[in-house]
Amino acid sequence: MARHLITSAIPYINGIKHLGNLIGSQLPADLYARYQRARGHEVLFLCATDEHGTPAELAAAKAGKPVAEYCAEMHDIQAQIADGFRLSFDHFGRSSSPQNHKLTQAFAGRLADVGLIKEVTEEQVYSVADGRFLPDRYIEGTCPNCGFESARGDQCDNCTKQLDPTDLINPHSTISGATDLEVRETKHLYLRQSELKNDLAAWIDSKKDWPILTTSIAKKWLTDGDGLQDRGITRDLDWGIPVKKGDADWPGMEGKVFYVWFDAPIEYIACAQEWEDAGKGTDWERWWRTDKGADDVRYTQFMGKDNVPFHTLSFPATIMGTNEPWKLVDYIKSFNYLNYDGGQFSTSRGRGVFMDQALEILPPDYWRWWLLSHAPESSDAEFTWENFQTDVNKDLADVLGNFVSRITKFCRSKFGEIVPAGGSYGPAEEQLIADLTTRLRAYEGFMDGIEVRKAAAELRAIWVLGNEYLQANAPWTTFKTDPETAAMQVRLALNLIRIYAVLSAPFIPDAAAEMIAAMQTQDKDWPTDIAVAVAALPAGQSFTVPDNLFRKITDEEREEWEERFAGTRD
């Protein structure tokens, strides 16, 4: 039995994510976690909310709530939606947890001890009225390039130019509107990533099996321009993890917090501790410390391509820099973007489907199947309602759902709701078992390699084999002259339902559970040996005819949703 540590990129606390975010990390991570569990491996699957930084503070202010309260509420909402999509996290943690506070401070302290932290004095805009510095989005003014009046401290939303707060004309605080701003010196900590450049490069080079998308992005950051740059890991903010050197105060850093990108990945580790502290497991270090049992763990991360630099460089630098035996990632699966009907998903314009809305209109399996079978692995992928409708109707309702329906109903009418006895295999059955075995091995190969689209295509082909078998052997015709053989054919087909349930569960867990329940079995074992698995449901076992597993999406619904989610064009 192998051990798999699996993490999904942690979604930012601010707002509900869209389907592109879902397929970019959490959903494929869940697929992989469910698959590895089904194969009998030990899995720790972790995710969390990323709660620090200015966007959280601003969103809380807009909602008129203290930021801690806002984050707690949003965490619950995201947890609920994740549950709605059946994301099977062993723990859904929070980067604001006490565990992450301690661990982040410990990492910083350790990095300082080994000389990988430097202090840098820089100039920042300070608001006298607010009594604080105004980083990034806390300051607005007129853009010096295009004259846009609401340009932010870090970027102009009109001309997209990157800005420094000190560039702005007539700057003011977005908190109070105050204009009595001055430039003050402030001290910040930098992680000396550049010191680790060679180690990182060697490590990346050793990962021959990583997706091109992952390594090409990492290498670009390593070699582009002057190479990997040292990175500021602190901010003049209130909301965040206070800067401390382990348990000790950090002279000169009073009132400052760690930058969100420093503490967020450390939450992957802290989350395991939260998992244990929540009573869901024991000995979290067994997953994260190679000196405490984690040397046989295979660690796989899932993320969108925008997160790759942090996971291939900054976070590994944090870990490698400590010289402590923390587990490094073994495989990074990164995804491109999902486009919505020829454009991008857009939160501000309400364009595209968001996770809560998706669950309002259809059950999770519909979305899981379509998104996973169209995962943006090799390039950006495209969501269109027409595609969604035809694919879901065909694959789920016609190929799989109807298969279950046709065989259970046929059996009920001829033999009753009992797996019928009698008859013996002929060449057709041997051939079916051989074909299923071939395809199952291929399916396992794609799932092990996290080739999501190919795995979905193979699974679908496995479903089709059942329909082909019924069509070619026509038990409804056989029954008229040879009821014994018809009974054998039906018994075999009923067993396919159980097998399909087990194989399909990582993609469509709800439908799989219904199929298992209808077959009235507890046997969810992986059908490693198909010849054995096709006899798992013995003659005489009762079953029930389930309701249709999937309904079809109508043209009217498709048109309605197309309009509803089109958003406002600019």
Add this chain to the structure above:
RNA sequence: GGCGCGGUAGCUCAGUUGGUUAGAGCGAUCGACUCAUAAUCGAUAGGUCGGGAGUUCAAGUCUCCCCCACGCCA
């Protein structure tokens, strides 16, 4: 402007280290079947592989130039 990922049948996508008639699913057309959610199964038709030049006995697959889309950065 620099860089990155792409541009393959109507649609969504596969195509290992260059090698016989370029593949799948959907959609379309035709046929079979009637157990089933007007479902299923089979067959057929669709591509000068973005454009051009080059290397080679041989290029979708390598090199160069150009065009288009998306993204990142300055």
